[in-house]
Each structure stands twice: as structure tokens, then as C-alpha cells.
Amino acid sequence: MQLESHQPAGWHPTVLLSLLALWLATLGNVPLWLKLAQVSALQQPTQWVMFFGWGLFLWSAILAFTGFWIWPRWRKPAGLLLLLTGALSSHFMYSYSVVIDPTMWANVVNTDVREARDLLSGPLGWVLLMGFALPGWWWWRRAVRPVPRGRLVVQQVATVFGCLVLAVGVLWLGYQDMASLMRNHKSLRYMINPFNTVYAATRHNLGRASHAQQPLRRLAEDAVLQAGAASGGEAPLVLIVVGETARAANVGLGGYARDTTPRLQQLMKRGDMVYFDQASSCGTNTQTSVPCMFSAQTRLQYDPDLRQENLLDVLQRAGLAVLWLDNQSGCKGVCERVTHSSAAKLLGPERCPDGECPDGALLEALPAGLALLDPARRARGTVVVLHQMGSHGPAYYRRTPPGFKVFGPECQNTALTACRPEEIVNAYDNTIRYTDHVLAEAVAWLERQPQPAVLYYVSDHGESLGEKGLYLHGMPYGMAPKEQTHVPMLMWWSPAYRAHHRLDLPCLRQQASQPVSHDHLFHSVLGLAAVQTRTYLAALDVAAPCRGELLGFRGANPGAS
Ligand SMILES: [Zn+2]
Numbered sequence: 198m199q200l201e202s203h204q205p206a207g208w209h210p211t212v213l214l215s216l217l218a219l220w221l222a223t224l225g226n227v228p229l230w231l232k233l234a235q236v237s238a239l240q241q242p243t244q245w246v247m248f249f250g251w252g253l254f255l256w257s258a259i260l261a262f263t264g265f266w267i268w269p270r271w272r273k274p275a276g277l278l279l280l281l282t283g284a285l286s287s288h289f290m291y292s293y294s295v296v297i298d299p300t301m302w303a304n305v306v307n308t309d310v311r312e313a314r315d316l317l318s319g320p321l322g323w324v325l326l327m328g329f330a331l332p333g334w335w336w337w338r339r340a341v342r343p344v345p346r347g348r349l350v351v352q353q354v355a356t357v358f359g360c361l362v363l364a365v366g367v368l369w370l371g372y373q374d375m376a377s378l379m380r381n382h383k384s385l386r387y388m389i390n391p392f393n394t395v396y397a398a399t400r401h402n403l404g405r406a407s408h409a410q411q412p413l414r415r416l417a418e419d420a421v422l423q424a425g426a427a428s429g430g431e432a433p434l435v436l437i438v439v440g441e442t443a444r445a446a447n448v449g450l451g452g453y454a455r456d457t458t459p460r461l462q463q464l465m466k467r468g469d470m471v472y473f474d475q476a477s478s479c480g481t482n483t484q485t486s487v488p489c490m491f492s493a494q495t496r497l498q499y500d501p502d503l504r505q506e507n508l509l510d511v512l513q514r515a516g517l518a519v520l521w522l523d524n525q526s527g528c529k530g531v532c533e534r535v536t537h538s539s540a541a542k543l544l545g546p547e548r549c550p551d552g553e554c555p556d557g558a559l560l561e562a563l564p565a566g567l568a569l570l571d572p573a574r575r576a577r578g579t580v581v582v583l584h585q586m587g588s589h590g591p592a593y594y595r596r597t598p599p600g601f602k603v604f605g606p607e608c609q610n611t612a613l614t615a616c617r618p619e620e621i622v623n624a625y626d627n628t629i630r631y632t633d634h635v636l637a638e639a640v641a642w643l644e645r646q647p648q649p650a651v652l653y654y655v656s657d658h659g660e661s662l663g664e665k666g667l668y669l670h671g672m673p674y675g676m677a678p679k680e681q682t683h684v685p686m687l688m689w690w691s692p693a694y695r696a697h698h699r700l701d702l703p704c705l706r707q708q709a710s711q712p713v714s715h716d717h718l719f720h721s722v723l724g725l726a727a728v729q730t731r732t733y734l735a736a737l738d739v740a741a742p743c744r745g746e747l748l749g750f751r752g753a754n755p756g757a758s
Pocket residue numbers: 441442482483484657658
């Protein structure tokens with residue numbers, strides 16, 4: 198009894214924190230340790246010294262970080278939060294070889310139920326049990342020894358300070374090795390739990406805050422329709438299809454050994470379609486690529502925190518009717534100021550069970566979507582964007598309706614590493630083949646419309662299907678493999694459009710063999726829709742060299758000055 202009053206039961210709060218830091222530095226960072234073991238040969242004793250140094254550095258850095266802000270009042274939830282982020286990011290880093298950087302964080306916070314559901318898997322359940330539930334239960338149930346506040350502050354601040362000194366000391370001693378390792382393996386810096394998540398979330402929120410504070414910058418205020426663009430029932434109909442996760446390497450049109458694009462091949466043979474076989478994306482994820490391709494900025498200029506109008510605003514300003522029809526997790530801000538809807542909203546749960554439609558539903562929803570537009574604008578011309586679900590992973594098999602499964606067997610496990618490589622490719626190729634069907638049907642629909650029409654398809658980014666041990670996408674651009682940045686892009690023009698705009702097809706085919714990118718979308722669509730503005734750059738319009746004067750009109754090309 199007397200012993201208890203002198204030495205109350207329970208753990209000292211700072212000791213508990215150091216145990217949490219130990220867990221996070223070791224088991225909470227399994228992917229980092231595996232990567233370190235992989236990139237450094239382990240034979241020499243110096244390598245083991247380096248490993249020990251990394252461990253000591255991680256432990257002291259995490260303890261300094263947690264000791265800085267975790268105080269008794271929110272100790273329990275804060276510990277759970279760290280365990281949960283560590284377990285989740287470890288799972289995704291290990292299972293798909295992704296890293297946690299600010300754009301990956303933006304993907305996480307902008308996801309929807311459908312996307313999240315696709316990521317559920319048995320292994321994730323195990324990781325959450327072992328990496329979160331069990332240690333979390335232990336953490337929650339520990340009795341804590343009451344320590345007078347003043348003494349605790351002194352002890353914890355001293356611990357933080359001591360740990361900082363230790364971390365800096367280890368860094369200083371091992372700087373040469375650690376720095377060269379980080380330089381040679383850049384992904385390592387995004388793999389350190391929990392700092393990767395803390396950094397990514399902070400950067401993302403700072404960017405969003407600055408974005409929200411800025412007034413919307415107007416763009417191309419001088420935009421007008423070129424004279425004669427809509428004369429005599431010639432108001433153009435431009436259909437832009439924004440693909441999802443389609444990579445060029447698996448597209449038959451681009452030379453893939455498998456015939457994943459039979460219907461588009463036929464259209465190519467007919468001669469009114471061109472395929473750009475050297476197109477590259479602006480980003481490696483939807484969150485970056487979609488706003489970037491509709492912005493007036495190039496990939497190198499693109500700043501996600503800049504609040505500026507985009508292509509759709511400019512088209513609308515020029516007097517055109519603009520519609521965004523979504524079949525995914527939204528337009529990432531691009532369609533905020535134009536008419537927008539989704540296939541699921543327009544068609545209802547019968548066609549789209551659980552809120553998910555096959556991409557074919559986008560075309561079925563088009564008449565209802567077009568009915569939302571102002572007829573006076575439609576008389577001048579219409580631009581429609583269809584945002585596909587495309588080849589969104591890892592549940593590729595869910596993207597293809599039953600009648601469109603040409604290649605088998607398909608991987609039906611969202612934990613992709615549980616499947617054989619060819620099963621993953623089969624499921625993925627079926628999604629490309631289905632997109633082939635959707636695009637061919639889009640052309641068929643355009644051919645039935647009275648207006649001169651154009652189809653412009655480009656995917657938002659590519660995908661890794663296990664090459665170099667990588668899955669999915671979202672690698673920071675500078676270290677992303679070509680599979681994630683080389684995307685399919687194609688254009689089709691109706692004969693009436695080609696005649697009215699005097700397009701030279703052999704010239705366009707020649708253009709299609711040149712390297713192009715998402716940088717070209719903004720200016721190419723202005724050209725296709727015959728919108729004139731000083732913001733237009735002919736050098737970034739793929740069709741500019743191949744376009745004559747509008748039929749029956751004399752005057753310069755849009756913005757050719
Ligand atoms: Zn995407």
C-alpha cells in the first residue's frame with residue numbers, strides 16, 4: 198500500500214511516447230526498411246552501422262516530433278492517429294509501390310466512396326489489425342502515471358531537445374551516406390512515416406488555403422468566336438473525352454501487340470482519325486493532370502495553387518455552350534463555372550447501381566445533358582467534356598461490363614500482387630478495349646448529329662502494371678516511369694467539319710507523329726472551336742499548321758497575330 202502511494206502504478210507519459218516512437222520507427226516503417234535493405238548491399242559491416250544509424254535517427258526524430266505536440270490531454274487520440282496513418286501509408290506503399298507526396302495526399306482527400314471501396318482488400322484488413330487495432334488497443338488501455346504538470350513540461354521539453362541533438366548528431370555523422378542514398382533513391386524521402394504524411398498534408402493545406410484566399414484570375418477576356426464559325430448551321434460540336442488511367446503502351450493503335458482497339462483501327466483505316474503516338478501527360482494523377490490540361494499553363498508552368506479560369510471558362514466567354522458530364526470522382530474544379538452533371542445523376546440507379554456507371558452510360562446521358570444547355574449558345578457551338586472512369590485501378594475488372602471481357606483470366610483481387618502479372622494485364626486490357634468501344638460509339642453518335650463535329654480523346658495519365666515492381670500511378674513526375682506519363686491521344690473530324698474548317702488530313706497525320714502533350718489541349722480546343730483570343734498560341738495547337746481559312750470567309754486564323 199505504502200509502495201503504491203510513493204510510486205503510483207502506470208507509465209510515465211514520456212516513456213509511453215518513446216515506445217510509440219520505437220514502434221513507428223520500426224514496424225510502422227516496414228516499407229522504408231525493405232527499400233533500404235534493397236538499395237544497400239548488406240554484406241559489409243558498415244552497412245549494418247548505417248542501418249543502426251537510420252534506426253536511431255528515425256526514433257529520435259519521431260520522438261522529438263511527437264514530444265513536441267502530444268501532451269496528456271490528447272495523447273490517446275493522437276497516438277491512434279499516428280498508428281493509423283502509419284499503417285495505411287505502409288500498406289499502400291508496400292502493396293502498390295506508391296509514395297506519399299503532396300499530390301498523393303490531394304488524391305486521398307479528394308477521393309470518393311467508389312474509389313475508396315476499390316482499395317479494400319484482405320491484406321489491408323490484416324495490416325489494420327496488426328498495425329493499428331492491436332497496438333492501438335494497447336496504447337488506449339495503458340494506465341498513465343500522473344506527473345505534476347510543471348515537471349512533465351520540463352521533462353518532455355528536455356526529451357525533445359535531447360532527441361533533436363541526437364538526430365542531428367546521427368545525421369552529421371552519417372551525412373555522406375544518407376545524402377547520397379537519398380539522391381540516388383529520391384522516393385525514399387516520401388517513404389518515411391509519419392513525416393511523409395505530415396509534410397504532404399501540410400503542403401496540401403497551405404496550398405489550398407492560399408488558393409481559397411486568391412481572387413479568381415480571369416483569362417482571355419478578349420475571347421470571341423471567329424467570324425463565320427457558326428454560319429449557316431455550321432455551329433461546331435466539339436466532344437472532348439478525358440480518359441482515365443489509359444496508358445499508351447497497351448493501346449493497339451499505338452502498336453501494342455494485342456488488338457485492344459479494333460473499332461478505332463477501323464476508323465483509322467477509313468481515314469478521318471489520327472492517333473498521336475508520342476503524347477505525354479501533365480501529371481501522374483487525376484488531381485494534377487485534369488486541371489493542368491484545361492489550364493492555359495504548360496506542365497512546367499503549372500501551379501495547382503494558382504486560382505485561375507480555364508479553357509471551359511474561355512469557351513463560355515466566347516459564347517459557346519459548355520457541358521461537363523462526369524462518370525468519375527468529379528472535375529477537380531475545372532467545371533465549377535459551366536453546366537455540369539454526372540451520368541449517375543442523369544440516368545439514375547437502375548443504369549448505375551451503387552452510383553457507378555459503365556462509361557457507355559456517358560453517351561446515353563448526353564441527350565439529357567445537352568438539354569441543360571442554353572439553346573442560344575448552342576446555336577453558336579457546343580463543347581462537351583465526357584470524364585471517363587476508363588481504366589481506373591486497382592479494380593480494373595470492375596470497369597468492363599460483362600459482354601466486353603475479351604482477355605482472360607482477369608485479376609479479380611484489388612491486392613494486385615496477389616494476382617499473376619498476365620491476369621492484371623488481361624483485366625487492364627479489357628478496360629482499354631471497352632474504351633475503344635465507347636470512343637467508337639461516341640464517333641457514331643457524332644455522325645448522327647446535324648453539326649460539323651470533332652472528337653478529341655486524351656487520357657489523364659498512365660499506369661504501372663507491375664513493371665519495376667510499381668503498381669498504379671502517382672509517382673512524382675521526375676521519377677515516374679514512362680508507363681505513367683505516356684498516354685493515348687486521338688482526334689476525329691466529321692467530313693463536314695473538315696470541309697468547313699479546311700483541314701488538311703495528310704498534314705494532320707504528319708502532326709500526329711510529333712511529340713505532343715497535355716500542354717496542347719488548351720490551344721488545340723480553342724482552334725477546334727474557332728475561338729479567337731490573344732491568349733491562343735498557334736505553336737501549341739496541333740491542328741494549326743493544317744487549317745485553312747474558314748470556308749467562304751477571308752481572315753486570319755484565330756489569334757494568328
Ligand atoms: Zn486519373
